[in-house]
Amino acid sequence: MTTTTEQLSATTLLRFATAGSVDDGKSTLVGRLLHDSKSVLTDQLEAVEHASRNRGQDTPDLALLTDGLRAEREQGITIDVAYRYFATARRRFILADTPGHVQYTRNMVTGASTADLAVVLVDARNGMVEQTRRHTAVAALLRVPHVVLAVNKMDLVGYEESVFAAIAEEFTSYAATLGVKNVVAIPLSALAGDNVVERSAAMDWYGGRTLLEHLETVPVGSDPRQEPARLPVQYVIRPQSAEHLDYRGYAGQIASGVLRVGDAVTVLPSGRTTAVAAIDALGTQTDVAWAPQSVTVRLTDDVDVSRGDLIAAGCTAKAPVKDIEASVCHLNERPLHVGARVLLKHTTRTVRAVVEDISYRIDISTLERRPGGEGLRVNDIGHVVLRTAEPLALDPYADNRRTGSFLLIDPADGTTLAAGMADEPFETVRRAAEAANEEDWV
Template identity: 60%
Template sequence: MATEAITQQGQQMDMLRFATAGSVDDGKSTLIGRLLLDSKAIFEDQLAAVEASSVSKGFDYTDLSLLTDGLRSEREQGITIDVAYRYFATPRRKFIIADTPGHVQYTRNMVTGASTADLGLVLVDARQGLTEQSRRHAVLLSLLRVPHLVLAVNKMDLVDYDQAVFDRIHQEFTSFATKLSIPDLEIIPISALKGDNVVTRSENMPWYQGQSLMHHLENVHVASDRDLVDARFPVQYVIRPKSDKFHDYRGYAGMVAGGVFKPGDEVMALPSGLTTKIAGIDLYDRQIDEAFPPMSVTIRLEDDIDVSRGDMLCRPQNAPTPSQDIDAMVCWMTNEPMRPRQKLAIKHTTRTGRALVKNVQYRMDVNTLHRDQDAGELGLNEIGRVQLRTTVPLLCDPYAKNRTTGSFILIDEATGVTVAAGMIL
């Protein structure tokens, strides 16, 4: 019984996905190492190996960044170059950290890591203050509609925990953030190396009356960030078991992208427009009373209507408008530039088709927010507004309304490589 209770508690705990960003040497890897260490998410042998490595390098402290810079090339260069995902949990919440690189040439990696994040954590070095990189990371997180942002002013121990230094960075960033779409902003002074204000409140900064970083991560409210109004269920797979016991079973599996679905609700299948009611909703081996984002479930319908992969279940009175003309912000991710008249494959939710680049309206400078309307193409790591024409209608919403049904990827058909990520306007 106890095991079952623990399992149920684990399933009920909510999850926070957060992406870290910062310039080189701002201490991202050290901060993540500190969070993992102080939340008891490190095995003793891992810690012993890091301590031994720190001693061999002549450090008089434990280099916590060695816990996270997993690639050998990262350790050699001293910079993070790829998105690394870390998992840990506290008694209150589970966490997935996307450790994203800070370099401008790895913008695509940061977009990848932040695209699914509930919260963005931007680090700045208290000695350096706000840099061009810090501003660029805040702009990208705002562009990706990450609903919560934390600015962690790190290395406060190296400026003698001076309140004036923190206040200056606080005021500068707050005034900059007014130009961006950031619904929730928290600014916390920390020292990742010493542990000040990371998991527990620091005695070295009595002037700071706010919460520690871990307390904020555990308590930030993310449930209401998801769209619970517009019912969206992209069908991923049709389940027809080949067994005598379930020979009449027909279910539609997928992940709920928006709204709440309940047995008895009237739903419409797009693009056919046929309507029916939900007969039942299955989760693993049991039936449930409702499904909401981001649950993966199987929905059974009362009538045998034609529904297949790529179709979408929604409310008859609240359906997305199928569209073949797409206006979107795109981050280009490959060396060969994006040009008008280019043909690419497009994947939107579970639906695939082909897309033609009609034009590039402007290229955005993510440092200054300037729009270059003379740009005829997008190069590697550049972000711009483009117009696409697709071969199949996309069942989409604006990205600002729903990050799942408002996003897509573009794929080079010849190589199968993902060349762009897009946000529908």
Template identity: 60%
Template sequence: MATPTDSSTETGAETGTETGAEERPSMDLLRFATAGSVDDGKSTLIGRLLLDSKSIFEDQLEAVEATSQSKGYDYTDLALLTDGLRSEREQGITIDVAYRYFATPSRKFIIADTPGHVQYTRNMVTGASTADLGLVLVDARQGLTEQSRRHAVILSLLRVPHLVLAVNKMDLIDYDQATYDQIRRDFTAFATKLNIPDLEVIPISALKGDNVVNRSENMPWYQGSSLMHHLENVHVASDRDLVDTRFPVQYVVRPKSDEFHDYRGYAGQVAGGVLKPGDEVVVLPSGMTSKIEAIDLFDEEIGEAFPPMSVTVRLADDVDVSRGDMIARVNNAPKPAQDIDAMICWMTTEPLRPRQKLAIKHTTRTGRVLVKDIQYRLDVNTLHRDQETKELGLNEIGRVQLRTTVPLLADAYSKNRTTGSFILIDEATGVTVGAGMINGTA
């Protein structure tokens, strides 16, 4: 039986999906986040990718060209394609996370253009939290800066599996190989302190287009691929956990129609592992067991489901399943836990302090949480751990001990970025005040 039309699952912040585009298993999609210091050229690079991939309309390009001419530029300011906020244009910096979409014949892309300024670290965390690849830009004239290192540290903390260091503005140093080699050596040495499994260093000029889409004739000494070629070919399918089955239930589908009178399905997004009809599964936290009878995707039954597909699962037995429950394998299930050890990025001006009470949202499960202790604050510039701290301020990251009112069905963030992350919410205002990455549970 095909799933009814009202079984569509939710999207957005809850599933980490801006659109339903990536729900089709046949789609080859890469999410990547840009980062770097102010004026390193992130917005210009995004504009170049959009332009050279023919992902902008002619009237958009004409408007950008006209604006560039009115400002007296002798070039087209491609940054105008992405710096959409008026305050950004006035200041010449990126403030909010701007999502952009484009495609080539090989792959579709979602770009999170994140801010470079230190006071918007929380925005960068938001944009990079679901990224498959992090793209850090540095100005070839400036070399590595404090912000460049900080963004590399944040990408490492967020377990972004692939990192590209784009050495930009090579045209302004006459495409000097020695400068590029020095930056590459400095960053590679710094990256050895971090958890970066895959690193590429590419010299580019976003303004001129060198090594962005096509290989540059101005840098014959560089033998690597262009940025676009690397983005099209980087392998991300194996980055997701395909061993530990995790299916957080978002919605129970019970249509009120004669055609689907006996239909009962559980809609959600696969967070880990592979689901197949016939698999023996357990529903947590109740511990009830059953078998998967069928898996529905849109209007058809499918033979398997894997991350990040959004599907509806039907079970063979009439067991009690509701939103916030999790379907897992019988012999490979997370242990419900209420004591959480996590790294927190604090996102509001009111500091995080011990004994504070907040709401917590983990996958599709919600509850309340008590801050038991703040172990240390991490200096993301030096990796120093300040164990004397008594609170976490805006944009600060620290290790925190939490106690939840409901058991969380969690994994370590290093194992599964979906079931290992959560957000903290101010109950009085409903505002998200923190983002967490679970180190372990007890």
């Protein structure tokens, strides 16, 4: 099996998340996107039409395509993250429709954590509000590469270009203070279908792409050839048959970069160096593999490798550490306090850890630091210092979202407590803003 430059660069899947304040029209936008792109099954559409008639509505309420939970329908809001899968002729999509309420910040973090793009909705009548800033800050914290400002309900402001331009300018300036550079603003009406899939005749002053056109063409991910290779070992394969007696392979999904036969690699945390002898993908040998392929790698030397180890490119990989500084979003109703003993799951490795310090909490609306002495409560985002029982090979989250992230788990019952991002990524955002001579936030 061989590869080409086109294969390495090809992107067929876009993960994106929607966010916005309550009643900005997120669910209607998603429903319109699914409906107008012909991604809705006939029976689904009939069910929506039936439910809409029961509510006394003359036209289908497309928001019902995503608001699937009964409690959400009764309240008329989206509470949980609603995932939808659809495809067009040009690309496949995984969409996460995240809630707008401030108390569900953790849900937005969950939905945006793996996103390549975030769609932030703004009601054209209200402009930017506190939740707009909050959602944009979370997207910056999670290093979402692309942000779309969707100025919705343009039909309710007479499709005025000046309204759109003012909101777009304010949002772009604010996003720049957070280090978000790839911002595209699109005026639309989810209810009427303007600029969602079809171009709007009422906004001929807008010459850009529709939302779907942008989603289909936005470049996703960096070139894997420019990233350091990382393969977390999921499973050690040792066939017991006589013909494969000497076979020893290390299976997992490549988190980043490219692995080639002959490449020098380091096994972490042991630090042993060796080279790639062979790569098996889908039962066939290949000379090269890249993220996010699942492969089995064989090494030239008989080194000790087990589940949880990390095979990293080169002979000078970053040394594993036991002391970790990170930003975390607390996801559990149980508070997190200094001294708490937890399990830390990083890629395929889980180790014991203790919370040595909670330096501060971050007010996501103002980006100010608050004292962390009282611990972190649900939806809080803060900076912590952790001490692990065994060394971990973490990359800075700003450099690698896969190998720079981790989970904190309650060792008593296995529930997830918090999601972490190594090396204080929010501080990077703050320093970038200060370097740009923006206002001091702290």
